[in-house]
Amino acid sequence: MLPPRFFIHKSIQKLCASILSLHGRPGEVCMLFPTISTATRCRNFIKARSLSTPPPCVRVIELIPRLGQDATISSGLCAVLFPADEFKIAKQFWQHSGDGVSSRRAEFCQQELDNGLLREKGIPDEVAVRPAKGPKRYSRVSVDKGHVGTEGTDTSRFVEERFGRNLGVEFVANAKLAVRRRIAGTLRSNVAPSDALALKDEGGRDVPGFTEEDVYLFPSGMSAIFNSHRLLLEALEPRKSVCYGFPYIDTLKILEKFGPGCHFYGHGSAEDLDDLEAKLTSGERVMALFCEFPGNPLLASPDLQRIRKLADQYDFAVIVDETLGNPLNVHVLPLADMVASSLTKVFSGDSNVMGGSMVLNPKSRYYATLKAKLATEYEDNLWAEDALFLERNSRDFVSRIERINANAEAVCELLLQHPKIKRVYYPKNSPTRAFYDACRCTDGGYGGLLSVTFYSMEDAIRFFDAVETAKGPSLGTNFTLTSPYAILAHYGELEWAAKYGVESNLVRVSIGLEETVGLVQTFAKALRVLET
Template sequence: MAEFPFNALGGQMRPHQLASLTENDPRHATDGLIAESWLMGAEVAIAFSNFQEGVSLPTWRANVGYEEGEDWVVSKMQCGYPRFFIHPSIQKLAQEVVRRVGDPESETATLFPTPKTARICHSFIVSKVSAEEAKAIRIVRFLPSQQTEKGSNTITSSLVAVIHKKEFAPIAKQVWQHSGNGISSRRGEFCHRALEDGFLVEEKQSTTTKTQAQRPCKGPRRYQSKESAAGSSRGSSASTPVPLESTSVTNGVDDGRDYAHFIEERFGRNLSIVLAEQAKVAVRRRIAGVLTADVELPEALEATSAEGRISGISEQDVYLYPAGMSAIFNSHQTLLAARGPLKSICFGFPYTDTLKILQKWGPGCQFYGHGSSEELDDLEERLKNGERFLGLFTEAPGNPLLKTPNLVRIRELADKYDFAVVVDETISNFLNINVLRYADIVVSSLTKIFSGDSNVMGGSAVLNPHSSYYRVLKETLDREYEDLYWAEDAVFMERNSRDFISRIDKINANAEGITAMLKESPLVKEVYYPKYSPTRPDYDKLRTTNGGYGGLFSVTFHSTERSIAFFDTLDVFKGPSLGTNFTLSSPYVVLAHYLELDWVRMYDVDPDLVRISVGLEELPDLRRLFQKALEAVEKVKA
């Protein structure tokens, strides 16, 4: 077996070690780890769980091979970053859906939790294909069978499929990736089992015949009534899709007690709606800043409405989403619904999907990729000349250059010329900086440092109660907001975030220690970190009383060869994410912008940049790993 540099403490992480770590950690006892796939004699290794996968591309060459679609990499990948790689359990569910309601030879399905999210995908595909091709694109809805209603405190899930030709999958994938509204792998597995056992059934027209309605369900006989078990076996269904307004559904089973049995067997114990809702309340209270210490769920639920990030805020101002990009996408959609079709502003070099959302939905985007004072001057001149905008979207700090926008000046312009300000705080998080006082909406990816454990996704959007847009945004969200966050995901997110506050302190200290070490090395060309950024004054204006500079930084060297030597030698986990409890590294620009490297150079982004997300390891151990990587750089000829 090839030796893979994955263990963040300097050793080699082998398959049996990963399995034992997962199986013996009680926090992960129900995480559903079903496979570890380690590639023999290759530079690629993948380990994935049933729900939140990890992918490792441990060398620079492997990352380039992935981007170029080289078979020695992509043929061995069984999973990947969730919005870029559809989880195997979701793929299986899509195949089952198409088998029932489509043509498996020519069609596939993109899956969403609600009709509204599915219609966004449907409309996007239709806008990209011919009118004739669009006729075959359709939406099919699956609903819980009538018997599931008997378990009033038991979770259920609907499922909505956009059925389209396989050649349109890359178009549908754009919606999946950019919007973040697709179903999670936990929901996917739940729906697959419910579909097979007859508790999730296709919505039918009100004229559905009795014969169709009593079609027997597939699945274990213990879930089937005597009548259904005695019926003829079910054939595949490829019926014409029906309007979403239809309410009649087929009945899978006759005994509601069987559904409780199904849930208990699925979870080990009954997972109630009450538990999921309690978890969401606790998560929202943490995000609002009402909870100022690490607490368990009962304590979080007992907490009084103490002052959060700013006066007047409560958990009612926090909206949960299935992913950070979903929070951004839906915030943009909310602003469009509240203010009408106005052009947006993207200020500063952003995470790639944010810019794509603003460009592909709505009237377009004015992009200021440097995030500089000169660009704010240009914006102000446009505003003086009568241009009007929906909102300004920015990151504080940005990814991957860790520059901080001048939110004080942006707020002044927004107030004077009437546009909203949406700030993504994911990288530093609200314990380090308080951007809400300058924003109308603050968004974040909870998947990252808020969770830390890398086994669940989530996102949030927070409204500023003092914003001039607060009332109209609240009214719009009262009409438009859908709770897309799957119950199981909420439970895991709440559990993971209980020690969020204490984790931040250690990660801040580790990152400051490593960046200081790299700054002292003549081998290093540049360290990008808020503490050393020319925009530090703007960051410091946002810092909380005890806030630090976060756990993310980027580093460059004096040649591509030296960047490769550093990355390949750095003995930490390698993958395309950040905010994990373990240190994680990636050649970020290669992964995020491989087909637009000349474009990123225009905004001072070095294609050879290495991005590091610092974890909870002991600082002396991290220093040793980084020193070893610097020694490899030193051996490369100038």
């Protein structure tokens, strides 16, 4: 269950091979992106970080629908072709940016390519290579409006026919609107999509004037963070940023590798804020501070009130990743300029789709500048079929969060009582609980993620092997998922991670929707192994 950004999905590999067979040169490999701008950023990253002499030849090929065919939104794509020796560098961009094509998009474009419906931009139709038609999986169809297929079959509802409960393709725009309304906080109960669209948008998130128009969708949570940082670099004066608290891997990498760099405060402590304030007082300026609320995997919550005061005094933006807290548990937007989130996690829950969101605070001093920049720069690269899955999966978001909150508290209470457990990390029993509670919604809980450390690696291994849950590195799934987080995420830098409190024996648990009593019994059974 590795996150798809960490490897190349087989459907994407297959499409890469097909494109290389038509357009590649000896020794080249490729990566696929939805637009020319995302592909260009990958090309520039490879060329900037390559150590090859002379610099590598990195090409971008844009594939578009053939003339005379129905032009479909997002049915084309771009291929970045480069020497195989540069793959590790290209892979960094793929992982950090989160902007690569999704597997569903690749499958759709594979069918387009097999049917001869894509051509290289700039090459006349009569010259362009037309591959032999492959097996028909998708019919030719507009992903937004629905059209009659190439063989006279009505395919406007091919997604619904293929996947059952999903909306038909003609409802993609409405599906995205329903998703944005759920993110905006205007929906506080489980509702069908028709009800979601009928509701009047009266704002949410405890910010006057905030609406769904301030919510932007991305193909992954990492893409939301990457593009938030990129937006700030383009809209404001580029300066170093601050990474406050121990972050998820790629957030720190983005701040280090794109732009002027960053100041890393991995402990996320009051002393760290003292040091930052001293730098600011002495005249150093920063562009933005990025933090998670709460952090992953130690579940500590940053002092957003103090951070907000520093930001107002010294003129920098505050970007909060609320993935773990989620908007039904915490209101962080009033204290942030931008809020990012991974919709891949608990918002979806079903572990079958990726997505992300970025939210602007209309009361931010940067709002007008960022809004104007987004009006010309923003690309909605969330593939239509992925949007349909997100809409379907998130219909019961509210009730799922309530159940997960209750389950997590019950498991946490059990783990806290065991003498072989060194520490349980959870927002409710964290030393930073006051900072969490200051942003907690009236009916909000403490989320579904917790981490456990042991007095010995042997006990950690025995517990992990014994706990009868799914095992894997993701989180926010509808089923409980246990992970040896430090070993998986920081295997090559365990000593570095330990300096910030992330011990190598740390086991992270993402709580699911199981029946509470049975779930507690599952963990109690695993703990008994430590007593033998």
